[in-house]
Amino acid sequence: MELITNSNxxxxxxxxxxxxxxxxxxxxxxxxxxxxxVDSHRLKIAIQQIVDSVPILGGRLVRKLFSPLKVVCNPQKSGIGFIYIDLDEQEINIDNLLDAKTYVKNEFNIPKNSSDAINKDIPLVYVILNHNQDYCGITLLINHLIADGGTYFLLLEYLSQAYEDPEYVAKYEPLFTIDFNKIDDFIAASFKKLSWQDQLLSSTSFIVFILNSLFQNKNNWSYLECILTKEKLDLIKRKNQNLPNEESAYSTNDALFEFLSVVPIKRFVFLCNLRYRNVGIPANYLGNAEAFILDITKPENNYMLKHTDVRKSVNQLPRIYSFVPTFDGKYMGHNSWVKLQNYLPGFGGKLILQKFFEFDDIPKDLLSFAVKGSLIYRLTKNEYLLIYINLKNVVSQVEKKLINLGVEEIIIKTS
Known part of the structure; x- marks a missing residue:
């Protein structure tokens, strides 16, 4: 591994x-x-330009006794980790999008959790370039203590643009706004507006989340995975659309959330990028500015989620939490990366696949989390990966809806 440090x-x-x-x-x-x-030399120049512009990306996490967590940036000492892997004649098969691998083993001791980098000389950002004679793969990994999805995909865009245009960073500085007080100020103001019951829920939700996951009966859970085309998502939207006012805001994601809700629930939870919600957090804000938004389904709808409920919650941000509250189990969560992926990084060419990164020797056991929810993100320009985790009988109902929609390849895994 090579370190690309900030200059001065x-x-x-x-x-x-x-x-x-x-x-x-x-x-x-x-x-x-x-x-x-992808030319490794040009890529390293792009990384150098970005870490010089945003030194925090090359910093290290430091926490002293009874002191808050800091990122310390030392010039010419610490920096971004660059890893170059020549796969030689190893065959890379990415024709089956569901089985596509990353072809990278964790031989570089990249921490399992973001907190594992605290008080250690461990990069907060890694760029991994691997290739054989036919394909090239670029991975950007970033520590979650300084980044969320909004930060991540924006940084990936900057890296691609800097690779393609040597003058890009100089023309667009500052790349990020760094004022970590903004998110704390917003959360504190939102917290004051909550009832005491919701304040208690917000304060204890993380503990409940962990305990609930630990003591769940994992044998009663299933994991579903499939690819949805743009045409299928449009069909879901048309089938669910039932608005009294046709000019009302109505997104495909609203319709998908309702489509996946097949049993009555009391609460629904989704991640919202606060950068675009007019709450004082800039679009290029560095750090975590995505929060869980929770709202209640309506009894008059028999507690079935409606896309109009989702849209109202997106607009009003009624309850904001740091973690998913799962007190009674009658909830559903949804996370979409699609808007974050509006820019597809080309690095001098055309992206053919963007896949969630997993080290090939450390597979993630998603069922072990035992959290009811779904994730959708873009694989290619017109194809999206849907992941759904819930109790077996609920997953079975979602599977039937997808089959009726015409989805052919659906993978089901059980504990």
Whole structure:
């Protein structure tokens, strides 16, 4: 592994209370596959330009006794980790999108959890370039204590643009706004508006989340995975659309959330990127600015989720939590990366596949989380990967809906 350090800037940043809660999550990343070759020298120049512009990306996590968590950036000492892997004649098969692998083993001791990098000389950002004679894969991994999905995909865009245009960073500085007080100020103001019951829920939700996951009967859970085309998503939207006012805002994601809700629930939870919600957090804000939004389904609808409920909650942000509250189990969560992936990084060519990153020798056991919810993200320009986890009988109902929709390949895994 090679370190690409910031040239001459020493600085320190104190993370927000909100950011400091993200240490349990792993490093965040996707692998981007290309048919063309990516020049490693040009890529390292692009990384150098970005770490010089945003030194925090090359910093290290430091926490002293009774002190808040900081990122310390030392010039010429610490930096971004660059890993180059020549796969030689190893065959890479990405024709089956559901089985596509990353072809990277964790021989570089990249931490399992983001908090594992605290008080250690471990990069917060890694760029991995691997290739054979036919394909090239670029992975950007970033520590979740300084980044969320909004940060991640914006940084990936900047890296691709800097690779393609040597003057890009100079023309668009500053790339990020770094003011970690903004998110704490917003969360504190939102917290004051909650009832005392909701304040208690927000304060204890993480503990309940962990305990609930530990003591769940994993044998009663299933995992579903399938590919949805743009045409299938449009069909879901048309089938669910039933708005009194045709001009009302109505997204495909609203319709998908309702489509996946097949049993009565009391609460629904989704991740919202606060950067675009007019709450004082800039679009290029560095750090974590995605929060869980919780709302209640309506008894008059027999507690079945309606897309109009989702849209109202997106607009009003009624209850904001750091973690998913799962007190009684009658909830459903949904997470969409699709808007975050509006820009498909080309690195001098055309992206053919963007897949969630997993080290091939450390597979993730998603069923072990035992959390009712779904995730959708873009694989290619017109194809999306849907993951759904719930009790077996609920997953079975979702599977039937997908089959009726015309989805052919559906993978079901059980504990």
């Amino acid at each position: 800037v020493h600085c320190e940043y104190q993370l927000s209370k909100f950011d400091s809660k993200m240490g349990i999550w792993p490093y965040y990343g996707v692998i981007n596959w290309y048919k063309h070759q």
